[in-house]
Amino acid sequence: xxxxxxxxRPRAPVRVVPSVFVTMALRHTVARFAAFGxxxxxxxxxxxxxxxxxxxKESIASFMTAFESVKPSTMDNxxxxxxxxxxxxxxxxxxxxxxxxxxxxxxxxxxxxxEVEQVQVPAFTGDMGVLPGHVPTVVQMRPGVxxxxxxxxxxxxFFVSSxxxxxxxxxTTDICAVEAVPVEQLDPEAVKKGLADYTAKLVNAxxxxxxxxxxxxxxxxxxxxxxxxx
Amino acid sequence: ARRTNDLASVTMSAAANSAAYWRIAGMSYLKYSNMCAxxxxxxxxxxWLTKAKPREAVYMKHTKWADGKPGTPVITEVIPPxxxx
Numbered sequence: 001x002x003x004x005x006x007x008x009r010p011r012a013p014v015r016v017v018p019s020v021f022v023t024m025a026l027r028h029t030v031a032r033f034a035a036f037g038x039x040x041x042x043x044x045x046x047x048x049x050x051x052x053x054x055x056x057k058e059s060i061a062s063f064m065t066a067f068e069s070v071k072p073s074t075m076d077n078x079x080x081x082x083x084x085x086x087x088x089x090x091x092x093x094x095x096x097x098x099x100x101x102x103x104x105x106x107x108x109x110x111x112x113x114x115e116v117e118q119v120q121v122p123a124f125t126g127d128m129g130v131l132p133g134h135v136p137t138v139v140q141m142r143p144g145v146x147x148x149x150x151x152x153x154x155x156x157x158f159f160v161s162s163x164x165x166x167x168x169x170x171x172t173t174d175i176c177a178v179e180a181v182p183v184e185q186l187d188p189e190a191v192k193k194g195l196a197d198y199t200a201k202l203v204n205a206x207x208x209x210x211x212x213x214x215x216x217x218x219x220x221x222x223x224x225x226x227x228x229x230x
Numbered sequence: 231a232r233r234t235n236d237l238a239s240v241t242m243s244a245a246a247n248s249a250a251y252w253r254i255a256g257m258s259y260l261k262y263s264n265m266c267a268x269x270x271x272x273x274x275x276x277x278w279l280t281k282a283k284p285r286e287a288v289y290m291k292h293t294k295w296a297d298g299k300p301g302t303p304v305i306t307e308v309i310p311p312x313x314x315x
Contacts, residue, residue, distance in 0.1 A: 179271060181278065
């Protein structure tokens, strides 16, 4: 049985910090130009007064100044990875009215950019409800039911074999699973039989690997049983 | 000092009670995830069960190269059983 923990809306969503590696690479290159000018990119990373993207722009700007002072006149400035990246969507001041849901499995797109009111996700630590304005999270899912609430009347339930759910600062939710089937497509008889088979396999398991395989079967069949209401 | 920095041996030697049971048994997350998916596929109702069959087939060809020459290819093929008992 899983505990319901609906996370409250936070005050200020935390922005995901962009790549440290770009800044590190630039610092390394700037150090080589440091002999030609007084450039220091030794500011501590993560000053609360500045957001990470401003730090990054600063470090790129100071690198370009140093580069321009030593480059041949016909050479262009180098591009940086941020030139090619799509800018992160702005974090809205107010949480949006609805979540934007992307729900993918390798062979199918269940939802792509669909606006929904709420999504319930079976995390390892318990069932988790995602509402617009949720704190950005990465959730590892256990085999269980993902419940998509389009509106008060319309709730769709999918049984998910395992996977990850990502909630972003602008309330875009990505759910990725290997198998996600509507609960109606599960066969209760096959589930009961599977449970019995895997329990027998666990008893007859010869080594750790077989034991773990049987335990996986028991875990997933047990979750499917619970999803079907047994 | 560790004799090898191989990821598998590092994770195995880490405290067993901090890892999931499948990790301790030597499975990677990918293996665990795919096994869960296999179990789910096996419990589907009829039209979807046959549609899920092609997803279970796995075909991989693995060739080690050395000195610019390919070695012997290793083919991994997993065909789902014809009849599900």
